[in-house]
Amino acid sequence: MKNKLSFLLSVVCLWGVILVSGCSEKDETPTNLTLKEGTQTTQVVYADEVTNQGGISFTALSDWTATVTEVATEAATKAASGKVEWLELSAYSGGPGEYTLTLTLIENLTGKDRKATIEIRCGNDVITITVEQKATTEAGETPAPKEKRLVRYEITNSSSLYPDSYTKSIGELTYNENGKLAALKTISYQGDAQGYFTERIYQFTYQENQMWIDRKTLSGYESDESYVITLNSEGYVSQLYKKKESSSEQHTLWMFIYSDGYLQQIQEDYDYYPGDHEDGDEEDGNVAIDPGVSSGRMGRASDRSILQLNWQNGNLMSTEGEFSDESYHILNIRM
Secondary structure (H helix, E strand, C coil): CHHHHHHHHHHHHHHHHHHHHHHHHHHHCCCCEEECCCCCCEEEECCCCCECCCCEEEEECCCEEEEEEECCCCCCCCCCCCCCCCEEECCCEECCEEEEECEEECCCCCCCCEEEEEEEEECCEEEEEEEEECCCCCCCCCCCCCCCCCCEEEEEEECCCCCCCEEEEEEEEEECCCCCEEEEEEEEEECCCCCEEEEEEEEEEEECCEEEEEEEEEECCCCCEEEEEEECCCCCEEEEEECCCCCCCCEEEEEEEEECCEEEEEEEEEEECCCCCCCCCCCCCCCCCCCCEECCEEEEECEEEEEEEEEECCEEEEEEECCCCCCCCCCCCCC
């Protein structure tokens, strides 16, 4: 009986040793991938934040890789496998060592929250980080999409009769911190060999409902000129005249008449004096035609229509006036 009891106790003790030994060996086995203490596995950033604080810090004992996967939401966008368009990691693979991955994000202008998961793999170990970018800023505002702006254009004109003779105009535009046009630099080539060219720069300044345009010729034979533009209450160009040395000099004024946001008529007043509107000229562009006759240009009213535009369903159908025999693209541009 004693022998049997001793045998059973021996078996129990041996089994206990085996269990302890097994646990000890398992605990001593190193982990391939360890996330640094303090690194959050769920990270939230606001819509206007383009980087996260702290990043993702970890230690890898062997080669590792990282992939980013978009979490299915209404704001999800397609991207290359292992990456998303709005979130980029500073590295996607590496060897043994300590790392801190920084996250670079694109401002969220979708109006919806969006999520992505980051999986870092090293051997059989995996770390998963979830990144959520909110639709609003910390102040609770939803960022508005930024408008795309024209920064360069190139126009080439040629004749079917003389295909080798053409003109080319190239323009580069820059904007001020408020998003308004600040300068336009143009260069125009003429002739078969494109040997003759004119280079100009237009500089734009603003004050209340007026805009000044100063044109300087950098190369060529044109003299410098300045123009003054007045905007109506809706933000459309209503008046334009070429600036002269003295406001007491006679100016030629061009006036732009609108209806429902469409340019209807361009009028000309060739005896305009800045600041003098007694002849019926109004700042808002609703200008009355002056039937008066100038002694210097008999038979012509000082205010006259030089171009009438006819629209139908938002399309320009025809023009009438001095420029109706030429081709024009009419644009209503707010500033």
